[in-house]
Amino acid sequence: MDTMRDRFAPVVSRLLDEDPRVAVVLAAIGTDGFAGAARRHPRRVVDVGIREQLLVGAAAGLALTGLRPVVHTFASFLVERPFEQVKLDLGHQDAGAVLVSAAASFDWPAGGYTHMAPGDVALLDTLDDWTVHVPGHPDEAETLLRHAVAAGDDKVYVRLSVQSNGRALPVDGERFRTxxxxxxxxxxxxxxxxxxxxxxxxxxxxxxLYATTVRPFDGAALRWATETAGTDVVLVEPYLAGTSTAAANDALADVPHRVLGLGVGRRELRRYGQLEEHVAAHGLDARSLRERIGGFFGAAVRP
Structure with missing residues (x-):
């Protein structure tokens, strides 16, 4: 099966052909995938080189001219390194763009901590009016990419990962799915x-509940689920543990409830290892999750 990132360049290249507003801004990463599109649309495929602050700043400038920029590199270079430009050039100027990341929290362990970004969604949470998509399958990534580009002039983050579920589910870019x-x-x-x-x-x-769009947080779906399942809630996220606990608490603010946030821990793992070893070390494999989820809910979860 191809990966989410494998889908990225072909999907966005088709969008470049279909929509004259779409532009692509790259920082050396992923340029090979857009070679054909760059020949067809040389003014709308821009490679700024290894200059991530310029990457975001150039995208904001394109947005202010009426284009819909799609901006791509590793998550650590897209959200963390140029965060001031994300905050000011996009946010302060109210300029819309679609940020599409790769490498997720630790997809490429051999790249070391410089290429890991478990705090990316939490960092974007400090800003206003961001939509955040976290697809779980390449088919979902394709759908959500198209949603993001079509979202007027909104600010959208699409978080791609080599980790994937075995099959895709229908996603609409808005609601959690039961x-x-x-x-x-x-x-x-x-x-x-x-x-x-x-x-x-x-x-x-x-x-x-299955969440592929986490911002805005679908509090209505969570409240509906708790009406029959009770108000003990566990969030399992592929980035920093606890990133969405505040959103869940807000959704259930008027009822007694408990929320447990599971995800990537704050402790830095200083060995490269393999992706699966990082998943297990952070307690995100099925065996560890069963122990932690079962321990939180207690005997009440047994059928």
Missing amino acids: VREGRSGVVVAVGPMLDAVLAATEGLDVTV
Whole structure:
């Protein structure tokens, strides 16, 4: 199966052909995938070189001229390194763009900590009016990319990962999807965490919600699920643990509830290893999730 990033250049190249507003801004990363598009649309495919602050600044400038820029590099170079430009050039100037990242939290362990960005969504949470898509399958990534580009002049972040669920589900760029219904708790699985969550909760009497658009946070879906499953909630996110706990708490502010946020830990893992080893070290494999989810809900989750 191809990866989400494999889909990125072909999908956006087609969008360049279809929509004269679409432009692509790159910083040396991913340029090969746009070689054909650059020949067809030389004024709308821009490579600024290894200059990530300029990457975002140039995108903002294109947006202010009426174009819809799609901006791509590794998450650590797209959100963290040029954060001031994301805050000011896009946010302060109210300029819309589609930021599309690769490498996620630790997709390329051999790249070391400079190429890891578990805090990217939490960092964007300090800014206003961002939509954040976290697809869990290449087919979902294609759908959400098209949603993002078509979203007027909004500010959108699409977080691509080599981690993927085994099959795609229908996604609409807005709502959480109910995958399993239970009576003793709610587990929200974000993007590529769904397969591990489903394996971890097999045989447990819990509702599983699937989230591929996490900002805005679908508080209505969470509230609806808690009406029958109770107000104990576990969030399983492929980035910094606890990133969405405040959003879940806000959604349930008027009812007694408990929320547990699972995700990537704050401790830096200083060995390269393999992706699967990082998943296990952060307790995001199915076995670890079952222990942590079961321990939080207690005996009530047994059918």
